[in-house]
Amino acid sequence: MTQQHAPAPERAGSPSPRPTSTPDAARQQVGAAVVATVVFLTAIAPLATDMYVPAFPRVARDLGAGATQVQLTLTTFFVGMALGQLVGGPVSDARGRRRPLVAAVVAMSVASVVCALTPGIGVMMAARLVQGFAGGWAMVIGRAVIIDLARGAQLVRVLNVIAAVGGVAPVLGPLLGAAILQLSDWRVSFWVVAALGVAMAVAVLVAVPETLPPGRRHGGGLRTFVSAGREVLRNRRYVGYLVVAGSAMGALFAYVATSAFVLQSMNGLSPVAYSVDFAANAGGMTLAALVAARLAGRVATRPVILVGQVAALLAGVGMLVGALWFGTPLPLVLVCFFVLMAAQGLIGPNGGALAAAEVPEHPGTGSALLGFVQWVAAGTIAPLAGLGGEGTAVPMAVIMVLGAAASMIGLLVLARPARVTAAPAPAP
Known part of the structure; x- marks a missing residue:
């Protein structure tokens, strides 16, 4: 099969060349603030999931739902995550990184508020779908920001650091969720996620520059996305x-x-x-x-x-x-x-x-x-x-x-x- 691009560097010490169209403005180093913000974005999925899982029995009791219905709120979240990542990347290729990223984080916060206020399991499923979609959208754009700024050894190193630090979230999530259940109601976990979303929006506005200038963007639309995917x-x-x-x-x-x-x-x-x-x-x-x-x-x-x-x-x-x-x-x-x-x-x-x-x-x-x-x-x-x-x-x-x-x-x-x-x- 014909290779469309230069092969990836096998030894990270020899960085792969950037596209010749990359302007100097995009040749920035990946700063600690940007890495910390992307770690923050990456952690939202395990936090939004693991904080909530210990509360399944109480959710079923409070909302009058069966165990299977409560489990489906986890499934809808995963489906949303998958779809959000599939759509968010191409949209950011066409519109830039910063604005779509802020929009995704705000949408995730709003969906978390709906989860906290939900009157029934059906609303919870729909809100979790949106929450996952927005979270996946934010995660994929955060990863694209790093890819815009890093190549070769630095890209491998930064992605490993993000994975390593983000690996703390699956540990803290259940513990934080259990603590919330001991002190308060399961709905508080969604208020916490909503607050984290607001903090993420502020972090993006403060720390993340626009890493994809107009000259490097691809035209939007389904046809362009399908073409790029192919x-x-x-x-x-x-x-x-x-x-x-x-x-x-x-x-x-x-x-x-x-x-x-x-x-x-x-x-x-x-x-x-x-x-x-x-x-x-x-x-x-x-x-x-x-x-x-x-x-x-x-x-x-x-x-x-x-x-x-x-x-x-x-x-x-x-x-x-x-x-x-x-x-x-x-x-x-x-x-x-x-x-x-x-x-x-x-x-x-x-x-x-x-x-x-x-x-x-x-x-x-x-x-x-x-x-x-x-x-x-x-x-x-x-x-x-x-x-x-x-x-x-x-x-x-x-x-x-x-x-x-x-x-x-x-x-x-x-x-x-x-x-x-x-x-x-x-x-x-």
């Missing part, structure tokens, strides 16, 4: 890195969706002990992402991804063997979960960075497709991992194995480097 998807290596990151996300959410059942229902851990283990695993992912950031520019990126994939595959195989023949013993589960989560810190950010480097002419569209694939994987895998009920970890382990294997295929087959053919010797 161009991006013609890049075999981009598609490969899309598979790398999307498959890893699926394996991650198999763990998120079922780890509570495996550790608490099957192995008798208390909720407090489970929270400690969940935090330790998230810490492992954060540490791995920080290590990957330190390696950028020193070690080729593809081997770092491969190490993570091999580790994730071994963790999945270990879980499957334990689930099929040894009754899913607790020591094995703890080790496999930690290895899986640490592996994600090596795979996800690096895969996303190499995907972005493949499509520099369409950073918003490339980022949108990446986010869409990842959140579709999350929303699809989460219920599949629990098909066996609370008494078996086999479906989750199978998904872990398949996700790691698919990610390796994406790296080694679809995203394989192009062969360099030697020029023919001149005729004597």
Whole structure:
């Protein structure tokens, strides 16, 4: 398949060239304030989800809804996240970054207020859809801002730092949500998200410049988006890195969706002990992402991804063997979960960075497709991992194995480097 763009740099020390149309104004360094704001934007999805999950029983009671209906408010959020990332990137490619980003954050805050005031489960589902859509829109534009400003080693390093710091949010979310439930009502968690949205809007206005000047923008409209999407998807290596990151996300959410059942229902851990283990695993992912950031520019990126994939595959195989023949013993589960989560810190950010480097002419569209694939994987895998009920970890382990294997295929087959053919010797 014909490559549309120059291949991504395999060693981050040799940055990929910018498009020749890039004006000097866009050649800014990625400042700490910009990185902090993008981390803030990235954290909203886990916070808006994990703060709310501990309140499911109370939500069902207060709104007169069944457990399945309450679970659907999580599904609608994931659907919104996927659609928001798919649409937000191309819109920002056409209209610039700053204004669409502020609009998305404001819309997310308004949707959070509706969730806090909801009279019934139907309104909650609709508001969560909008909340997820606006959150996904904001996340993809934040990522596009970083791609506008960074290339090569800096891009890999910054995306890993964002992933590492953002990895704290899944730890703090459930703890903050539990604290809110102890002191107040579940609706307060949505007021907190709304307040965070206002703070994000202020942070964007203060810290984030317009990183896509008019000369680099693409005309809007569905036809242009489809055309840009086709161009991006013609890049075999981009598609490969899309598979790398999307498959890893699926394996991650198999763990998120079922780890509570495996550790608490099957192995008798208390909720407090489970929270400690969940935090330790998230810490492992954060540490791995920080290590990957330190390696950028020193070690080729593809081997770092491969190490993570091999580790994730071994963790999945270990879980499957334990689930099929040894009754899913607790020591094995703890080790496999930690290895899986640490592996994600090596795979996800690096895969996303190499995907972005493949499509520099369409950073918003490339980022949108990446986010869409990842959140579709999350929303699809989460219920599949629990098909066996609370008494078996086999479906989750199978998904872990398949996700790691698919990610390796994406790296080694679809995203394989192009062969360099030697020029023919001149005729004597």
